[in-house]
Every structure is written in structure tokens, then in C-alpha cells.
Amino acid sequence: MTTPSPELPEHATSTTQGIDQHELEVALRVLASLHELDDEHPDFVAVRRATARMFKSVKKNRRDEKRDAIANADRSVIANTATGAPDRIDDETRGVQLAAITTAPTAGTLIKSRPCYICKQHYTQVDAFYHQLCPSCAATSHAKRDARTDLTGKRALLTGGRAKIGMYIALRLLRDGAHTTITTRFPRDAVRRFSSLPDSGDWLHRLKIVGIDLRDPAQVIGLAETVAAAGPLDILINNAAQTVKRSPGSYAPLAEAELEPLPDGPGPGPEMITFGHTNDAHPQALAASVAAHPLLQRAAVVAPAAAALGLAPLGHGSGVSDADANAELVGSELLGAALAGAGLAPGELSADELSGLALAAGSSSLSRLADGTAIDAGGLVPDTHHENSWTQAVQDVDPLEMLEVQLCNTTAPFLLVSRLRPSLAAGASAAASGRAYIVNVSAMEGVFARGYKGPGHPHTNMAKAALNMLTRTSGKEMLTDGILMTSVDTGWITDERPHPTKVRLAQEGFHAPLDLVDGAARVYDPVVRGEAGEDLSGVFLKDYAPSPW
Template identity: 40%
Template structure:
């Protein structure tokens, strides 16, 4: 619109001002002018809201947890310095791993201006931990209020003395379990970790910068918790050593069922020994164990179940079958932090509901998440009793899925909910009895560390700027907390801990 037309419009408005107030032409112009004013007001408000939202998003993205280049399931460093983002992992990383732990982002450098008004959100948001609203943004955590952020940051580096203690941790190869293992080793414990990929486990521990300090205290047990025979063989092996046990952490769990092809990179790299100056690792292998992969024969009972139809053929027309839910690996070499090939299916175990779950997956989840922890606790109890130390610890790693008191429970993944609820009941039932024997038993919710949605939905969610509120070190610190608290003279038992505090079952 040129200036001449605008001037003509203004002249017309001035002329209309001289018309009687009840003039029809004046009424038309007044109506048009009112619509123009309202439209401008709405647009300016929308633009202001968008600008405030963009400013808030930029502020959150400047934190370590909310960073756009944050890699899910990687450990973040809280040191006050920045590093360049780590490149995407490939199959080669599992043959020649890069040195040092995974650390993709560090705490931003503080400046005098960083504590000023520029650190305030325009729109208050609820803290993931305490649920109070806040505006001040922490440098490290994007979804925690300053008080909770400082507390959680402090817990990440809490130490205790475990010299002379023996610990068993299931699932210590990657993610939370690996971080818990490092905490135990660095605090002096003699540690046995279980894994389905023993050589990859060796590579990951050997990559730690301080591995030489605790390498002689690390043992690895290769077994599949889906097979109770292997679990029982492992407990027999533990007994044959004739050594007491001070800590048992049931950490391993199956949340998502992966296709065999997802393990292809790990299976390919598994036979390759790690060239290292460290002594050969001590690995025990369960009878009948084989590394998972595309060419691995399934357990006998899984083959029999797979031959059975999930639902009657007449009823299967509109229902999702297990084949729909099995994720198809991406046709590329890149792998995630756990060494798995990403999968592209629109559904996965996290989105399945009753009527969609394969019986094999149902049994696998119960065996790994509930039966194996029970067998380990039951069979290794004499070793915990035999410890000369007055305080011993049995920690069952749980999740919000296993809680009955959670609001807004969805219909998704009922089979994993069942398993975690069963694990919680093991704690609830046995903790009081074991506490009288000096064995402090509790369940621990690790917090929201991973987005378990199928890859397409997860990528859409991430594109909006969303990132999990915690990382794997936070999850590990929560698991480790009952031990630290117990060693400080305040042990807890028979409770479910979430964010370092007792919560309802």
C-alpha cells in the first residue's frame, strides 16, 4: 500500500468525522476501523507471545540439559567449561572406542550478566521435581527450579567409602547401570556386572580415563536374564567363589523389545578383542549363553511361543500384530549411545496396549524385570547375610510405571507396568524382614532420563525443543543414594524413592 492511498484513506476518515453519528456511511467506516484496530491488537499480542516464547526457548536451550545438540542417554559433564559436541557414534566406535567417558555438553561459563534478569523466563514453568513454578533458569538443568537444580547437581558427585565391599550390579554395560558401576568402582568396591555383550562392556570400562585405578576390582558375567537357567548358574558361580556380598543392585530391565537386527553392530564387534595395556578382564560366561544378534538362535521356549497366533485369525483384522510393532533398523551405519541400530517403526513396546502385546515379549519382560531380580535376591541372600559389615544393601531399580498412586495412568505398556509393580512388591514384602538382618532394601525410581517413544514421534517431540529433564548420571545418582545415605548412618528400607525422597507406592 503506497503513501498516496494511505493519505486518501486518512482524508476520508477526517471527512467522515463531520458526518452525523447516525449516518450509515459513517457507521460502515467505524466498523471497518474497529476491525482494523482489533486485528492489530490481536496480532501484536500474538507476536509478543511468540517473542517471549522464543526468548524462553533460547534460554532453556542454553542449558546443558536443554541443549539442541544433547545426545540422549549420554552422560553430561557438570564441569564449568564447554567442549565441542561429540560426533555421532558408528560401528567402528565399538571396535576402537574413543577415550574417556561420554560427555557431550558441559556447564556453561558463568558471566556477571548470567545471574541477572536475562536468566528469567517470561512464562513461569513447573519444576520437574518439586512441581513449584519458577522463572530463574539454572545453567545445567532446564526443567528444574534453582533449589532442586542445586540439590540434584550436588548429588551427582556424592561419594562414600566402599573399600573392601563386594557389589553385584545387573546391566552395567551402558546408560544408568554403567554410571552406577563407575560410582561403585571409584568408591572402592569390588564389582561384578552382568551383560549380554561382555566384550563391549570391557571396551566401555577400559575407555574410562581412570580405569587403571580400579580395573583389578572389576569382573564381568556374561548371561541373559531372560533365561532362568543362566541366572541360576550364575548364582551357583557366585556361591562357588565363597565370598560374601555387600551390595546387590537389580538394575537390568527390558523396556523396549528390539529386533535382532538392532544388535547387528554390537554382535559384529563383540568377537574383536580390545587392544589395551590393561590386564585381561575377568569374564565368566553362563552355560548356554550366546551374544544376541541377527544370527543368534532364540531360546527354545520363545520359538514355541512365536509359532502361536497372538489373536484368533477372525479377530485379527483391524488389530495391530506384533509384526507391526517390531521396529525395522535404519539402513545406515550410525548407532546410538548403547551401540544399537536405530529403529524406525511408528510403534514400539512403549506404545503397545492390551490386545497388541506378543506373548514372547510379555514373558521376556517378566523374566528380566521381575523373575531374575527375585532369583538373584533369593539365591544370593546367604552371601548378603555372610558379609561381616553391619550394613548391606539390596536395591531394586524401579520406575514410575510400577506405581499404583500415579495420576493419569495411560493404557500403554501394561506388561512393563506389571513387571515394575511386581518388583516393588518384592521390596515392600521383604524389606522389613531383611532390615532386621542388616540388609537395607528399597526400590528406586531413576527419573525421566530417556524418551522411549518410537523414533518418528521422538524426533517430532525433539524438534519442538523438548529434552528429558535428567540424564543418566542423575539416574545413577538416585540409585546410588540409598548406599550413600546408609553409609552416612541413615539407612532406609521398605520404601520407594523418587528424586531422593520417599513417595507413595
């Protein structure tokens, strides 16, 4: 059977590299004669299958091209926002706010809609600042992030006020007129940070910095007694928390900087006191347990590795595997390499230089992470281990870390609330508003109402759940003394996943939907609303609204 060859389409004569001309003519001739065969003929079936695969492949390629084009267009819109900018560092702390790239109210319109981080409704119009909020939620967040109130003459105690969210909360309290006491394990670094801010002359005389290890109940009780002795208290914010324990090497430059004396400034600096040991690897309260049970020491190394680093070995029978020891050794070597590469070797990096790097934009950028010169917002060398407790299941969490989390995240807030209730009641009685405030900084990890709960970090989930129960149990009853106690979720601000995972996601364009100012605004909101006459007590607040426990 022969059939005249059909005319070739015009594009077949293109100079573009393609199928051999002779083979193309044969293929077209076969297709033209195919209708003469029965549908069940083997040749017809073979050609049908081959062409079906071809058309599926073509359709898939076109779908992929369309999807990629949409993704690229939407990505360019997101890149024009403040929170979605490619060079944004999620937990950078400079005492200043992020700024939108464009002066327009919106960054653009998405081709493919996406759900809002807060209300979950789909949106396409992208706010110039928030890349994951719908226009309505973005407007609310803009109004709340700048909310202020007059706290002139009031006293506030804020735990964990040195860096990140805590620093922004402290700045709100100070700039609104409150006499503010903050706690930290690194008090000298806190002095350097706050003193370096341009407007510090307006409020530095109202700042008191307390060096304390909140993992030590004795120190916490001492703090409560000192605060109570100073008179009525208006605001207690339990912000300090241990979420993921970093390897000891991450703290080395910061701990060494605490040994340097503070320089004399041109004006009066903040008052600073300490309660015993503040930046030991383990709290004094657990020292005996650590000494008796070396397995509790996460920083343990075997004797040869310890000798190589000049560290004291644990001794025989410690139960520490060579693999774990070598992992810690590698981490320590990476620390040394990172500091040396930046010219920041311990003993050479001054305390002022360390604080300056922690406050400087871009000090933990992807490029600095890649070349080993990064210092994060807390003044720490990034922990490069491939695993941390955020991804660990219950059988993998270090016993000492579990104990430290409960002491810092649950025991310390309980002791402060119970010991300072009379002072807070006195503050409410003396206030024109008749109110005092306790804000327990919590998280969605401690909520039972969530439909899904992953297996990771059970110890921090336990701690936040316990803190929520303190608010729920005592919140309404404390209202009888004019004390408004709430639990607050700060929102998704930082990524606690292991370092390699964080770097990979950042390279792929991931950014948290909120920033540190948003987190601080959520914590500060119950105070602002209370001073405006709105009582919030015994509730869990998420995105500024009461939410299920």
C-alpha cells in the same frame, strides 16, 4: 450527506507500502461521519462488526508477537544450560559428565515462569546446569550427583552395567573401591568400553563382567550360585530392564562385534565369564514357544522378503501379514543403508570402532540421525519404526515381548534377591556399618498412587509394579538381617517414544530434565546414605525422598 475529509495522520504519508491513498481517504471519511447514524442502522452495524474484527486481529497479532519474543528470549536462556543445550544428546554415554556452557552459577532469568520438574513450584532463575529445576532442587541435585562413599573391600553385583545408567553406576562403585560384577548380554563390548576409559588402570582389576541373558531363569540361577560361592555380598543393584524391544536389525552390528576376539592389552583386563547364549534374539527359555508359535516372532518376514535378505522364511501359515513383513523388510533395508552410508557395513565395522562410536560425543546427533550414520549410546543402530511398545495399548503389545519383560524385569530380580539373601546377610554381618544393600531400579510407571495412568506400555508398568511390591513386601523383613532394600525411580532421563517422534521433539528443542549421572546418583544414593548411618528400607524413593507407592 457530505463531510469534510479529516487530516491524515503523519504516518499515512510514509513510503511504506500500504492502502491506496484514495481508498484510505474514503475509509477515514466514512468513519468520521459514522457518529451521525443511529446505532441500529445497518450501515453502522456493518462498520462496527468490520472494525471489531480488525481490532481483534491486531490484538491477536500483538499478543502473538509478544509471546514469540518471550519464548525466544527464554529459549536463549535454556540453551545456555548443560541439560538444555541444543546439541545435547539425552542418553549419550561417555563415562564423563555434561558441562555447563557458562561459568556463572545461573544461565539467566526467564521472562515467563515455569514449573520445576521435581517440586512443581514455578521459578524464573535458571541454574547453569539444569534447565528444568528451580534453584533449590538444582542445589540438591548438584550435591547428590557427586556424592561418594568408601566401598573399599566391598563386593557388588550390578545387573545391566554395560551402558547408559548402568555404566555410570558401575563407575561409581569401582571408583569408590568396590569389587564390582556387572552383567550384560554383550560382555566383549563391555570390556572394550571400560578398558577405554582414561582412569581404567585404577580399577579395571576389580571389575568382573558376566555375559548373561537375564530372560533365561536358568542362567540367572547359575549367576546367583556363582556369586554366592565367592563369599559375602555387600550390594545388589537390580538395574537391568527391557523397556522397549528394538527390532533385530538394531542389534546386528553389536551382535557381530561380540564374535571378534578381545585384543591383548598392556595391563590386566577385567575378568569375563559367560552363561550360555547371551545375545540371541529370543531367550533359550522361550525357544520352544517361539518355534511352536511363529506369531510370537516379531522379526518375522514373508518368504519373498526373507529370500531377498538372505533370511530363513517362516513358512506358510505363519499368520504374519504382508504389511508387517514389509515393515520389517524396510527396517532391515534402512539398517543396511545407514551402515553403508557411514562406511559401517557389517563385516567392515570393527568391534573397537563400534564401541568407540557408542562412547563418542555426538554419535547419535540430529545430523547423524538425518543422514543415517547414527550409533546410539548402547551401540545400537536407531530403530526407525514409527511405532513401538511404549505407545501400544494392551491389545497391541507383542506376546513374546510381554513375556521377556516379565522375565528380565521381575523374575530375574526376584531370583537374585531370594538366592543371594544369605550372602547379603553375611555381608551385612561382616561390614563395619552392619549393613548390606539391595536397590531395585524402578520407575513411576509402577506406582499406583499417580492420579493419571495412560494406556501405553501396560506390560512394563506391570513389571515395575511387581518389582515395587517385592520391595514393599520383603523390605522391612530383610532389615532383620541388616539388608536395606529400596526401590528407586531414576527420574526422566531418556525418551522411549518411537524414533520419528523423538527426532521431531528434539528438533523442537525438547530435552529430558535430568541426565544419566543424575539417574545413577539416585540409584547410588541409598548406599551413600546407609554408609553414613541413615537407614532407608522398604520404601520407594523418588528424587531422593520416600514417595507414595
